[in-house]
Amino acid sequence: MKATIKIQGKQLTVSEGDIVIVNRFAGSKEGDTVEIKDVLMLGDGENSKFGTPHVDGASVSAKILENKRGKKVVIIKKKRRKGYQRKQGHRQELSVLKIDSIKA
Numbered sequence: 001m002k003a004t005i006k007i008q009g010k011q012l013t014v015s016e017g018d019i020v021i022v023n024r025f026a027g028s029k030e031g032d033t034v035e036i037k038d039v040l041m042l043g044d045g046e047n048s049k050f051g052t053p054h055v056d057g058a059s060v061s062a063k064i065l066e067n068k069r070g071k072k073v074v075i076i077k078k079k080r081r082k083g084y085q086r087k088q089g090h091r092q093e094l095s096v097l098k099i100d101s102i103k104a
Helices: none
Strands: 002-007 010-015 019-023 033-036 039-042 059-069 073-079 084-090 093-103
Touching: 010 019, 010 093
Parallel strands: none
Antiparallel strands: 002 010, 002 039, 019 093, 033 059, 059 093, 073 084
């Protein structure tokens, strides 16, 4: 069974056993279980349920496998002939989730 979920402003289509990388959940640790109740669609093919906007009583359970940081993004600002240069880096905090179960 597949489910389309809304998590942290993004829509993802997942099935049981999938591994998904999303922005880090505040105050979460590795091994914690997350319950996602924003399920927009359930099912495959003809047996699909669509929510308006969410499917009633549906939820997706996921386990946090790892909390990590993404690749570094370097931001460079420069104005020519003015002696103005700025360099800044950013690494996004990420959580790796494994989808355990989809409940209808």
